[in-house]
Amino acid sequence: MKRIGEMIKVRPEKLEEYKYHHAHAWPEINAMIKECNIQNYTIFHRGDYLFAYYEYVGNDFEKDMAKMAADPKTKEWWDVVKPCQQPLEDRKEGEWWSSMEEVYRLD
Template sequence: MMRFGQMIKVKPEGLEAYKKYHANPLPGVNEMIKECNLQNYSIYSRGDYLFTYFEYVGDDYEKDMAKMAADPTTQEWWDLVKPLMQPLEDRLEGEFWSDMEEIYHLD
């Protein structure tokens, strides 16, 4: 299993819409997340920042993420929520959500 922590900024005017969308995701979004071997997926907010944590339990992360990105429902979902977010200024090239380094873990 691989654990991920990621951060991004939410636009101040976008937080309430972001919360609303996630309170009632489009049908098929949660199912695709699970189908792509992600579990324990959580999103937290603090001020202008969003933090997500998830675990990947598959055997080909890149393939599963490509499958998710090719899914029409996921693309529709991203069209709704991506405009509400703003990538971090110090993100790596190609990142939307910025990966974080795991410093400590205790089961």
């Protein structure tokens, strides 16, 4: 299992809209997340930031993420929620959500 943490900013004027959409997430989106071997997916909010945590339990992360990105319903969902987000200025090339380094874990 691979644990993943990511951050992004939320546009303050879009916060309530973002929360609404995630409180009413589309069933197809939740199904695709699970189909792509992601579990325990959680998004937290504080101030202008969103923090996502999830666990990847598959064997080919890049393949599963490509499958998700190619899914028409996922693309539609991203069209709804991406305007609420603002990528971090120091993100890596090609990132939307900024990846984070795990520095401590207690199992």
